[in-house]
Amino acid sequence: MGLFGSSKEESTISKKIRPTVIRTENVAKELVELAKKNNINTSSLDFTILEVQTYKRICKVEQVKEEVVWEEIDRDEIYKLDDVTSILNPDFQIKQVYEIEMFSKESDGDGDMFKDFHAAVGANATKCKVYLSIKEGSKVKATPNFEVEFLNYINKSKIRAGILINIFDEMLDEMVSKVSALVKVDGSLKYEKNENILIAESYEPMQTIDDDLILHFEHKKEAGENDRVDYSSRGFIKSVLKDDLLIEYVKPKKGKAGRNCRGEFMEPREPEVTHEPTFTVDETIKIVDNPDNIQYIAKENGYISLDGTAYTIKSDMDVESINFKTTGSITSGLDSDVTLSVKENDAQKDAIGNGMSVEVSEIDIKGNVGPNAKVHARRATVNGQTHGTSELRADDLTINVHKGLAIGGNIKITRLEHGTVIGNKVEVEQAMGGDIRAKDIEISVCTSHVEATASRLIEIKKLQGSENIFTIDPLLQKEKKSGLSENKAEIYELRTSINEIANEMAKYKKLINDNMSAYNEVKKKLIHYKNNGIKMPAAFINKYKQFQKMQEHLELIKEERQTKEDKLTLLTTQTASFQDNIFDARIINRDRWVGHNELVFKLVDPPIELRFTPSEGSNDEVFALVENSDGQYEIRAIKE
Incomplete structure (x- = not known):
C-alpha cells in the first residue's frame, strides 16, 4: 500500500481476467455478469466475435414454443429473409447466437486501433433505424486490414446494443468502403464535427390512429406566440366564412405491423373509438366523407350555433348587452355577414360595456356605448349615446347622441356634443360643439364651438351660436396629403437634377467651342490622309474620337434634361390640381350670421390660409375662394 493507500477503483482497473469463450444470445448481459463476478468495470472488457449463427422458426400462437424447433440459416440465405412476406409474418421468429471470447483490454490502449475513435450505436424509439454516432474529434489511422477491422468494430457495437448483424444492414458494406477509402488516401481520418450514419434499417410500423373529433371553429382565432391575450374576449360568437372547415372527425385506423432491428415483431394495437359524432347538421353545413376523415364545411358566412344536437350557421343574433361578465368582446369580422342587435336601452346602463370591442358586419345598438368601447362594422346604428372615450367605425353609421370618436363613410348624427366625426x-x-372632418358636411342646427373642416362643402341650415370655425381644406384626406408630399419631394429632386445637368451642359459646350478649330484641322488632315492612301496617325484618330464622344455626350444629357423638364411640368401641374377643387368648394349658411364665426380656406400652392369673419347680422349665404383683379386670392360672398 502506498503512502496514501490505493483506491478500490485502481485495483479493479488493473485486474486482468483470463480469456473466456462462451455462446450467448445476449453479449451485453454476459459482459456485465463477468465484470460483476470479477469485481471490475464493464468498460475494461472487450470481446472477439468467433462465430455468428442465425436461427428462424414459424411459431403459431396456439403452439407451445418449446415444441417448435429453431432452424439455422446460412449467412448467404439471411438476406433472402429481408422481405415483407417473411419479416412481417407475425408467426415468424428470428434470433442470433454469438460465440465470443471475452478478455481484458490493455490498460494503455495499445493494440486498439479505435482508441481515439469515439462512436456509439444508437437507434430511434422503435429500434427500426440504427445509427453510428461519431463524435467530433474522433480519428483513426490506416492499417492493412482497416476495412475488415472497421466492419468488425461496427458489428461488435451492434451486438453490444442487441442489434442483429448481417440483416437489415445492406448499406453497411458501402459505408465501410467509403470510410476505408478516405483513410487510405490520407493515411488517417479525423471528424471535424458530429456525424450520424445509418447502419441498419428494418420495417417501421405505422402507428394506430384513434378516432378524434376536432372542433376547428373553436380554435380559429387563437392568440399567437407573441400576441397579447385579450381576457375580455369570451369567444361568444364563433364566426365562420363560407368554405371554412368547421368540424373534423378523424376515423380510427389500425396501424401496420413492423419488425425492428432486434428482430422483434411489432404488432399495432387496436384503435380506440370514443369520439364518434353524436350531433347532426342542417343545410347550412356540408358533409364530406373521406377515407381518413369526415369534414363538416360551412356553406355560408355567419356564426356557428348548436341548437340542441344540431349545428347550424346563423347570421342574426340578439343579445341583451355586451360586457365583461356576460359575453365579453365579440369579434366575428366585417365580412362575416353577422348582424347583431343589442337590446339594452336603459339610459342609466351601457348596451356596450366598458372596454368592450365589437366587430361584426352589422350592428344595431338600442342603448348607450360605454367608455373605451370600440365598435367596428359595415353598418352601425346607436339609438342611445356614445361615451367621450368610445370609438365607432362603419361605412354607414347612424348615432343619436355622439360624444366620442366616429369614423366612417356616410355618417348621420342627431346631436353632436363635443365629439369627433x-x-x-x-x-x-x-351640433353643440365638436370636430367634424369630411368631404361634405351638412348641419341642420349649429350652436357654438363647432370646428367643421371639409374638402368640398359645408352647409349650415340654421346658425344659433358663435365661436365656430368653418374650414375648406383640399388636403383633408390623408392620401392627398401623402400625394402632395411625395409630389413636392420629387419636384425638388427633379429641379436639383436639372440644375446639375445644365451645369454639365455648359461645361461640355465650352469644351467643344474651345476645341472646334483644332477639331476641324484634324478632320481636314484625316480626310487628306485617307484620300492619298496614307496611314493615319493614331494620335490624330484618338483626338478626333474624343471630340466626337464629347458631342455625343452633350446630345445625351440634352435629351435627359428635356425628359426631366417634361416630367417636372407634369408634376407641377399635378401639384396645382390638388387645389383646383378649392375654387369649387363652398361654405353656405342658410341663416343669418350671428356672433363671431370664422371662415378659413387653405391653399396648397402657395401654402397659405385665408381667413374671413362674416359680419354679424349679415344675410350672405354662399362663400367661396376667388381671385381678384390684382391676381390675389380672397374669400368672398357669391351668388349660388
Whole structure:
C-alpha cells in the first residue's frame, strides 16, 4: 500500500481476467455478469466475435414454443429473409447466437486501433433505424486490414446494443468502403464535427390512429406566440366564412405491423373509438366523407350555433348587452355577414360595456356605448349615446347622441356634443360643439364651438351660436396629403437634377467651342490622309474620337434634361390640381350670421390660409375662394 493507500477503483482497473469463450444470445448481459463476478468495470472488457449463427422458426400462437424447433440459416440465405412476406409474418421468429471470447483490454490502449475513435450505436424509439454516432474529434489511422477491422468494430457495437448483424444492414458494406477509402488516401481520418450514419434499417410500423373529433371553429382565432391575450374576449360568437372547415372527425385506423432491428415483431394495437359524432347538421353545413376523415364545411358566412344536437350557421343574433361578465368582446369580422342587435336601452346602463370591442358586419345598438368601447362594422346604428372615450367605425353609421370618436363613410348624427366625426359625407341635425372632418358636411342646427373642416362643402341650415370655425381644406384626406408630399419631394429632386445637368451642359459646350478649330484641322488632315492612301496617325484618330464622344455626350444629357423638364411640368401641374377643387368648394349658411364665426380656406400652392369673419347680422349665404383683379386670392360672398 502506498503512502496514501490505493483506491478500490485502481485495483479493479488493473485486474486482468483470463480469456473466456462462451455462446450467448445476449453479449451485453454476459459482459456485465463477468465484470460483476470479477469485481471490475464493464468498460475494461472487450470481446472477439468467433462465430455468428442465425436461427428462424414459424411459431403459431396456439403452439407451445418449446415444441417448435429453431432452424439455422446460412449467412448467404439471411438476406433472402429481408422481405415483407417473411419479416412481417407475425408467426415468424428470428434470433442470433454469438460465440465470443471475452478478455481484458490493455490498460494503455495499445493494440486498439479505435482508441481515439469515439462512436456509439444508437437507434430511434422503435429500434427500426440504427445509427453510428461519431463524435467530433474522433480519428483513426490506416492499417492493412482497416476495412475488415472497421466492419468488425461496427458489428461488435451492434451486438453490444442487441442489434442483429448481417440483416437489415445492406448499406453497411458501402459505408465501410467509403470510410476505408478516405483513410487510405490520407493515411488517417479525423471528424471535424458530429456525424450520424445509418447502419441498419428494418420495417417501421405505422402507428394506430384513434378516432378524434376536432372542433376547428373553436380554435380559429387563437392568440399567437407573441400576441397579447385579450381576457375580455369570451369567444361568444364563433364566426365562420363560407368554405371554412368547421368540424373534423378523424376515423380510427389500425396501424401496420413492423419488425425492428432486434428482430422483434411489432404488432399495432387496436384503435380506440370514443369520439364518434353524436350531433347532426342542417343545410347550412356540408358533409364530406373521406377515407381518413369526415369534414363538416360551412356553406355560408355567419356564426356557428348548436341548437340542441344540431349545428347550424346563423347570421342574426340578439343579445341583451355586451360586457365583461356576460359575453365579453365579440369579434366575428366585417365580412362575416353577422348582424347583431343589442337590446339594452336603459339610459342609466351601457348596451356596450366598458372596454368592450365589437366587430361584426352589422350592428344595431338600442342603448348607450360605454367608455373605451370600440365598435367596428359595415353598418352601425346607436339609438342611445356614445361615451367621450368610445370609438365607432362603419361605412354607414347612424348615432343619436355622439360624444366620442366616429369614423366612417356616410355618417348621420342627431346631436353632436363635443365629439369627433371623420367621414366622407357627414349629416348632423344639431351640433353643440365638436370636430367634424369630411368631404361634405351638412348641419341642420349649429350652436357654438363647432370646428367643421371639409374638402368640398359645408352647409349650415340654421346658425344659433358663435365661436365656430368653418374650414375648406383640399388636403383633408390623408392620401392627398401623402400625394402632395411625395409630389413636392420629387419636384425638388427633379429641379436639383436639372440644375446639375445644365451645369454639365455648359461645361461640355465650352469644351467643344474651345476645341472646334483644332477639331476641324484634324478632320481636314484625316480626310487628306485617307484620300492619298496614307496611314493615319493614331494620335490624330484618338483626338478626333474624343471630340466626337464629347458631342455625343452633350446630345445625351440634352435629351435627359428635356425628359426631366417634361416630367417636372407634369408634376407641377399635378401639384396645382390638388387645389383646383378649392375654387369649387363652398361654405353656405342658410341663416343669418350671428356672433363671431370664422371662415378659413387653405391653399396648397402657395401654402397659405385665408381667413374671413362674416359680419354679424349679415344675410350672405354662399362663400367661396376667388381671385381678384390684382391676381390675389380672397374669400368672398357669391351668388349660388
